[in-house]
């Protein structure tokens with residue numbers, strides 16, 4: 217169905233590794249020579265649902281600007297903000313549908329969201345606070361109402377070959393009949409796939425990328441539907457041509473800004489995801505497998521799934537060069553999957569924010585917002601307060617706020633010491649404080665009880681070692697021990713708690729390393745409370 221010959225020979229030169237240290241937009245580079253994104257906790261925002269600044273019922277860019285203090289107040293010493301250091305804005309362009317994944321103009325801002333100047337102001341203010349901003353880039357398809365597709369209805373149009381056509385009825389899924397012929401759109405009728413074997417399409421998208429990176433100054437892109445870019449015959453995902461295309465794409469965007477990030481939505485097994493991170497393709501991609509394992513472990517109160525997947529991912533990906541999350545805008549919300557059990561939500565957050573990789577939080581997750589498909593219901597307005605419409609808008613919200621806003625909201629949870637929101641805040645700030653959590657290696661620790669998930673995070677520059685212990689069960693665990701057969705430890709350690717939300721009974725302050733650099737049958741305390749997260753620092757004894 218697609219012709220590849222010209223494309224493959226016409227490929228841009230292979231990517232040359234950028235020098236990692238050149239600062240962009242005055243923002244700090246990464247710790248220990250690692251990329252900046254390893255120091256980042258991202259927050260995913262559906263703009264339409266975050267905060268409405270002008271009372272038209274739709275969230276907007278000025279709304280995000282006015283809520284920046286909630287996300288990151290720019291003062292690293294103050295811990296009363298959420299502390300996230302990156303934003304992923306879901307599509308901000310003019311589009312046909314409310315969600316924005318059917319773009320009609322890649323160079324503009326959706327009128328419901330504001331203007332390009334509003335966006336530049338938000339970006340400048342975010343940068344000022346040390347936050348990066350990435351935007352959704354919907355490469356695979358446009359809206360059927362995009363002027364390119366409208367023009368392509370005419371077989372003589374120069375835009376005709378920007379899409380994928382067939383004059384005879386094709387076999388296979390994803391084809392749609394029209395007066396102008398059959399066209400391909402893998403997702404739906406009004407999302408026609410662009411034809412990336414056409415060099416004009418590639419050149420245009422390169423312009424789009426250049427515009428946002430260079431003229432506007434975004435820090436990167438989340439790549440929507442990354443595995444579907446180019447179909448080859450019956451191959452509709454992960455085609456060799458798609459992988460080759462990303463190599464050329466990488467050399468293009470890294471030439472514009474060597475620090476720019478791409479994080480791919482490759483919704484598939486981690487083995488398939490890995491293929492995009494092996495060569496010179498994407499910087500990061502989400503691990504859907506790990507998310508599934510965390511949710512299962514949190515639901516069942518058993519560590520096995522999480523432990524086994526964490527170990528597998530650590531062996532599969534380059535250290536920390538993958539993105540982690542619990543659920544996103546295409547899935548039922550995490551707190552719905554956990555039957556609204558706040559303690560389980562805390563445990564899920566603990567796993568997410570102490571794990572290797574780059575964490576992404578879906579807006580509202582930090583206050584335990586609920587949501588079950590259809591899609592609109594997992595993208596409802598943010599619950600800011602007990603005010604009408606959850607404080608989201610002074611007008612009629614585009615979609616009703618979940619009625620539980622009267623009790624479940626930012627204002628209430630800010631005041632409550634033991635809230636889910638304050639748990640997220642604490643963990644995010646700990647991650648900012650301890651490099652081992654951000655860039656450290658991952659070493660699984662064996663626990664004597666099935667409800668305990670334990671691991672070591674260890675970085676060598678700076679030299680820092682943390683032991684994370686999570687009890688996933690609804691019951692306390694007593695008389696447990698932890699073992700690390702092999703590891704980086706040497707000599708003796710004094711143990712200092714960096715996170716413990718309770719008094720540690722029978723705390724063992726000294727830990728001698730074994731001859732293989734690990735430890736055996738360490739009993740840090742006599743009992744571990746239900747649903748508890750403990751983080752201990754191992755300080756070498758001189």
Ligand code: CA
Nearest residue numbers: 268270274276
């Ligand atoms: Ca508005």
